Amino acid sequence: MRNTKDRVTIYQVAQKAHVSLATVSRVINKKGNVTEETRERVENAIKDLGYKPSGLAQALATNKTTNIGLIIPSANYVYISNILNGITEVTKEKGFTLTVFTTSHSREEALQTLEKVIVTHVDGAIVFDDELSEEDVINLNSYSVPTIVINKNLQGEKTASISLSYGRLLASLIEEHYQRNDRPMTFLHVHDGGRLLAHCEHIFCETHARLNRPYQIVNVDDSYKRTYYDFLERFKETKDGYFIAYRDSIAAAVENAATDSGLEVPNSVEVLSLVGTKYANIVRPMLTSFEIDLQEVGRRAMYMLIDLINETLYDKSYSFEARLITRDSTLH
C-alpha cells in the first residue's frame, strides 16, 4: 500500500526485509537459493511497499525487453485489426508486451519509424508494411532485431517471412470463369495499394494474356464513398461486368452501386473481394471473396518470432494460401 510517491526501488525492499538487494532480486526472479523464511520476509516487504520492478532497469541489465514491435501502416482497415488481434493474443500468452509503430505514406516517415523501433530496444519485430523496403528490414537486422516480415519474401539469419498467397487461386478462378462465361473481367486498381494488390494485378494481367482474353484495369479511390459514386456514374453506361476489388468495402461499393442502378448482382454484375473479412457476410448480396484468416496470421507471426528470438526457428518461411469462399455476388 502506498500513496503517490517516488518509485519504490529494490533497495528499499531490501532494507525493509533486512537483506541485501541481491537476495531481493533472487526472489523476484525466482532463482532459488533463498530460505523459505527470508523469501517470505522479502515478499511481505514487497507487498507492504507496493514494489514493482522497473522493466527499464531490468531490460538494461539483462539486455532483454520482452517487448516486441509491430510495424503497420496507419490505414484503418479491418484486416489490420484482425492481425493485430492475433498478435496481441500470443503476445500476452507468452508474457511479451507489444508496441505499435505506424507508418504513413511517406518513405521518410517510414525511416523515422524504423529509427524509433531501434531506439525502443524491442526484442523482435513484426513488419506488415509495404512502405518498408527489404533493405530497411535488413538494416533492422543489423541492429540485431529479429524480424518476421509478412507479405514479403525475405529470409536471413534473423529474418523469417510469412507469405500471403492469393495468386494461384486468382489464376485458377479466372480460368474457370472463362470456361463458363465470356464476360470480361475488370480489375480495380488502387494507387499505392501495396504489394499484395500489385501482385494480384500482375497475375490478373498475366492470366488474361495467357488465355488471350481482353480485360480492363480501372482506377478507383481507396474509399467506399468515392468508389460508390464513381460506379454509379459508370453504371449509367456499362450494364454489366465482373469486378475484382481489393477489399470488402470497395467490393461493396461496386455491388451497392450496381444494385442502386437497377442492375442485378450477380446476374449482370459480378463482384469479388480479394481480402475478405466478416463484412463479406453482412452486405447483400453476400460477397464472394478470397479469405485468409488474418488473425491466425498474426498468431503465427508471433509464434515464429518467439522461436526466432530463441534461435529455435528452423523453417524461416511460411505460407498462407487464400481460400475461395463462394457467396452470392458471383455466379458460381
Added chain:
Amino acid sequence: MRNTKDRVTIYQVAQKAHVSLATVSRVINKKGNVTEETRERVENAIKDLGYKPSGLAQALATNKTTNIGLIIPSANYVYISNILNGITEVTKEKGFTLTVFTTSHSREEALQTLEKVIVTHVDGAIVFDDELSEEDVINLNSYSVPTIVINKNLQGEKTASISLSYGRLLASLIEEHYQRNDRPMTFLHVHDGGRLLAHCEHIFCETHARLNRPYQIVNVDDSYKRTYYDFLERFKETKDGYFIAYRDSIAAAVENAATDSGLEVPNSVEVLSLVGTKYANIVRPMLTSFEIDLQEVGRRAMYMLIDLINETLYDKSYSFEARLITRDSTLH
C-alpha cells in the same frame, strides 16, 4: 555502416571522436556548449558507427520513457481500431511511442495487465476498458501514471476523463418515436456488453417508464451470425418491431434477418445502431445510427494526456455527444 554487432554505445562514439562521452551526450541532446568543430567530429563518428541511443538507458537516466500505454479490451471491434488510429496519429506527431495492453474477460487478467503497465514505465496511459474498475485506475495513479479514462467519469490529480454521451440523444429519440408511432421498442441486451451499453439500457428503461410505455429487453449474443439466426427464428412469429442494437454488426444481423424473412425494413421492422461506424453506410438498408467520431476521441484523449503529463491540463473532463444519423433503417 555496420554489420550485426553488439549495440554501439555512446562510449565507442566518444572514443572514435576523441572526446568524452559527456560531450557526445551533449550533441545528441543538442544542449549547446559544443564547438562547431567537435560537434561535427562527433556527428561523423555517430554516422560512421551507426550509433543509435538506447531508449532504455535514456529513460532510466531521465525517468521519462516517451512511451504511453493504451489499455483496451481484446475484442476486435471496428470502433476500437478507430480509436487506436486517432491515438497513434497524435502519438507519432508528438514523438511518443505507443504500447498496447489488452484485457480479456477476466478481472484477474485485467490486474495482470495493470501490473504490466506499471512495470513498463509508461509516461501516461489511456484506458478504454470496462474490465478495469475505478480503484484500478486510482491504483495506477498511485504509481504516478497520468491517466485518461474514456467512458468513465473520474478526475483526480493525475486523472482526467472523456465521456461518451449517448443517453440524452437516446431519450429524446425514444420520445419522438412515440409521438409518431405506437410500435413498442426492443432493446438488445448483450451479456457483458460494458458500461456504455448498460447505461443506454438504463436510459431506455427509464424513458419508457416515464412515458408509461411497454417495452422489451431481449438477450442477444455478441456475434453477427448468432444474432442473425436468432432473429430468423424470431421473425417467424413476430412480424415487426423497433430494435436498438449496440453496434453495426448486430443491427445488421437484425436487419438482414428481417429482410430475409420477407419483412420490410423500415416499414415493418426498424433498426437502430448505437455505435455506428462506416459500415452503417454499407449495409442495406443503410443503418440509422448514433455516431461519435471515435478517431477524434482517440486524438482528444492523447492531447489531453500530453497536457496532463506536462501538468498543463486544466479541464479534466471532456464530453463527446452522440449525433443521430438518420438513414434508411428507421422511419424518420
Added chain:
DNA sequence: TTGTAGGCGTTATCAA
C-alpha cells in the same frame, strides 16, 4: 544461503 561489487548505456552535476 547470503552479500559485495561491477556493469548495463545514459544523463547531469561539478570541476577543470
Added chain:
DNA sequence: TTGATAACGCCTACAA
C-alpha cells in the same frame, strides 16, 4: 567548452 564521476534501478558473477 570539456571531462570526470555519480546517479538511474536492476542483474549477476564471485566471494564469504
